[in-house]
Amino acid sequence: MAAEHASPSASKDWPESLRLTGRKALVTGASRGIGHAIAKTLAERGAAVAINYVASEGPAVALRDEIVAAGGTAIAVGFDVGDPAAVDAGVKGVVEQLGGLDILVNNAGISIDALLLRVSPDDLRSILRTNLEGTFLCCKAASRHLLRARAAGRIINLSSVVGEQGNAGQSMYAASKAGVIGMTKSLAHELASRGVTVNAVAPGFIETDMTASSINGPARDALLAKIPLGRVGLAEEVAEAVAFLAAPAAAYITGHVLRVNGGLAI
Ligand code: NAP
Numbered sequence: 587m588a589a590e591h592a593s594p595s596a597s598k599d600w601p602e603s604l605r606l607t608g609r610k611a612l613v614t615g616a617s618r619g620i621g622h623a624i625a626k627t628l629a630e631r632g633a634a635v636a637i638n639y640v641a642s643e644g645p646a647v648a649l650r651d652e653i654v655a656a657g658g659t660a661i662a663v664g665f666d667v668g669d670p671a672a673v674d675a676g677v678k679g680v681v682e683q684l685g686g687l688d689i690l691v692n693n694a695g696i697s698i699d700a701l702l703l704r705v706s707p708d709d710l711r712s713i714l715r716t717n718l719e720g721t722f723l724c725c726k727a728a729s730r731h732l733l734r735a736r737a738a739g740r741i742i743n744l745s746s747v748v749g750e751q752g753n754a755g756q757s758m759y760a761a762s763k764a765g766v767i768g769m770t771k772s773l774a775h776e777l778a779s780r781g782v783t784v785n786a787v788a789p790g791f792i793e794t795d796m797t798a799s800s801i802n803g804p805a806r807d808a809l810l811a812k813i814p815l816g817r818v819g820l821a822e823e824v825a826e827a828v829a830f831l832a833a834p835a836a837a838y839i840t841g842h843v844l845r846v847n848g849g850l851a852i
Pocket residue numbers: 614615616617618619620621638639640641642643665666667668692693694695696697716720744745746747788789790791792793794795796797
């Protein structure tokens with residue numbers, strides 16, 4: 587039975603072209619970091635959101651409760667994006683509970699940094715399984731429902747500045763995120779005839795658990811010196827870009843890679 591779709595009253599403050607009222611969104615890896623900010627922002631714009639997690643049930647449920655307390659609609663759904671059967675069952679459950687699916691944000695990701703000589707095949711498989719296969723499996727499982735959404739249908743994939751520029755010690759991660767860009771552009775071609783847009787967002791250094799050691803470590807000053815805007819980014823700043831691509835205002839943008847990186851790669 588589909589949840590009744592309530593929107594927080596704050597969503598009415600947004601112009602129609604940026605509002606997501608009536609849209610149903612699934613955000614993978616939304617228990618923490620960038621995904622958490624994306625789910626919250628989409629809910630503030632009026633979308634009903636499914637908050638996916640793989641391990642952090644408590645934070646996912648807490649975000650669900652926060653959104654519902656603010657007058658929105660949210661559910662928490664645990665599944666591993668790299669497990670095909672779990673993804674199929676998870677997406678089916680989201681569609682049943684929210685009453686459809688218009689927006690898929692493939693945000694779940696991991697990073698394991700190592701120089702080439704120290705890379706282990708298991709680490710490589712693990713990164714590709716979550717970042718690349720996970721994105722693909724969720725796109726495939728959601729596509730039938732997004733096609734039904736027609737012009738409201740959106741896929742937004744999280745890539746990275748590293749997927750475009752490369753970075754020493756991140757060959758596996760860069761390969762997975764470059765793969766996400768290729769997948770995004772291919773699916774943009776495939777789904778355009780039905781009005782569904784497919785875009786990527788490529789963040790630079792954003793302050794989350796994933797980057798805590800590099801951003802707060804001894805190399806912090808050297809890192810900041812490379813960023814023209816002179817600071818690391820916030821998860822909320824990535825969420826704003828995702829919310830824009832999800833909105834009616836972005837209906838004519840597809841196959842694009844939107845950089846949110848403070849000028850780190852121009
Ligand atoms: P994070 O703080 O480490 O959070 C990762 C999220 O992904 C968590 O919610 C985690 O869920 C979830 N996750 C991991 N493996 C999963 C799986 N197999 N199935 C389902 N969920 C899974 O990472 P972040 O920094 O927010 O990054 C989010 C995305 O942005 C990633 O794709 C990352 O590559 C990309 N990105 C980040 C940066 C940055 O500077 N932070 C820069 C460029 C791109 P649990 O909590 O349940 O483990």
